[in-house]
Amino acid sequence: xxxxxxxxxxxxxxxxxxxxxxxxxxxxxxxxxxxxxxxxxxxxxxxxxxxxxxxxxxxxxxxxxxxxxxxxxxxxxxxxxxxxxxxxxxxxxxxxxxxxxxxxxxxxxxxxxxxx
Amino acid sequence: xxxxxxxxxxxxxxxxxxxxxxxxxxxxxxxxxxxxxxxxxxxxxxxxxxxxxxxxxxxxxxxxxxxxxxxxxxxxxxxxxxxxxxxxxxxxxxxxxxxxxxxxxxxxx
Numbered sequence: 756x757x758x759x760x761x762x763x764x765x766x767x768x769x770x771x772x773x774x775x776x777x778x779x780x781x782x783x784x785x786x787x788x789x790x791x792x793x794x795x796x797x798x799x800x801x802x803x804x805x806x807x808x809x810x811x812x813x814x815x816x817x818x819x820x821x822x823x824x825x826x827x828x829x830x831x832x833x834x835x836x837x838x839x840x841x842x843x844x845x846x847x848x849x850x851x852x853x854x855x856x857x858x859x860x861x862x863x864x865x866x867x868x869x870x871x
Numbered sequence: 872x873x874x875x876x877x878x879x880x881x882x883x884x885x886x887x888x889x890x891x892x893x894x895x896x897x898x899x900x901x902x903x904x905x906x907x908x909x910x911x912x913x914x915x916x917x918x919x920x921x922x923x924x925x926x927x928x929x930x931x932x933x934x935x936x937x938x939x940x941x942x943x944x945x946x947x948x949x950x951x952x953x954x955x956x957x958x959x960x961x962x963x964x965x966x967x968x969x970x971x972x973x974x975x976x977x978x979x980x
Contacts, residue, residue: 759913790970797874797972798914798959813967845913859904860961860968862913 757782761846761863768836769871776831776866778846786849786858787829788813789821791842792865798845804829805851836870843867875903875943875960875971883977890947892974894960895940903936903943904961904968914959918945950978 759780768774780787788803790813800813804823818840820832829848833840844866849858875896884890894903902921906914918929920936920943927934933946947954957973 788967795972798970800967800969803967814969843911847914859916859919860906860914862915864913865911867911 757861759846759848759861759863761844761866763866764864765867767869767871770837771835774833774836774868776833776844776846776868778829778831778863779827780829780846780848780861781827782848782850782861783826784848784861785826785851787823788847788860789819789829789831790845790847791815792845793842801831801844833868836868838870841868841870874969875962877958877960877971877974879974880972881975881977883979884950886950886952886978886980888950888978890950890954890976890978892945892958892960892976894943894945894971896943896960896962897941898962898964900938900962900964902963903934904963905932905934905943905945906959906961906970908957908959908973910956917958947976950976952978952980954978 762777785806789801790798799815802821804810846863847860875894878893904919905917908914920927931948936943955978959973961968961970
């Protein structure tokens, strides 16, 4: 089944304890992206990747890191989590995001992170 | 901001009625997409309309796009309780897809 898989789905952690949220897709998609969703703010893009070894900042990249060493994986790293990073995180992928493309995003099920 | 803005923020209707949600944006777009989200779950793509299209249909969904007014509407006809969800428009530019804050639709039996 074509899907985007995120782990963990739920996590409670403490301030300053490094964590990684993994994201993997099995559709050979070039484009991958991370969003966070907060009440009243909708979905905001954190980072995106147009292809392997190519990443770029979205609207809210502060406090996050990403890497794209393989096409299928796009982990989100919180080096020193803080309570304002408590949120619902979504990974998504698509075939591409070029100008002529009409590519749509396939989303993971979400990772609910609480930082105490 | 390229972000689309949905209107209304929340909509409550009875089963069988039609639901209309609107999206306005500020920049030139490549296409506009609508997504659905059931409570706390991942978004699911519903329909895409390109900048040179004015109307598209998919089942009970009808989307219109007016680039001169920078607005789009999503119409769900003959709504069902299972249509209860949040609906988001997303603005597609060259390198990214930017989402609005969504419309929460409640369809009561």
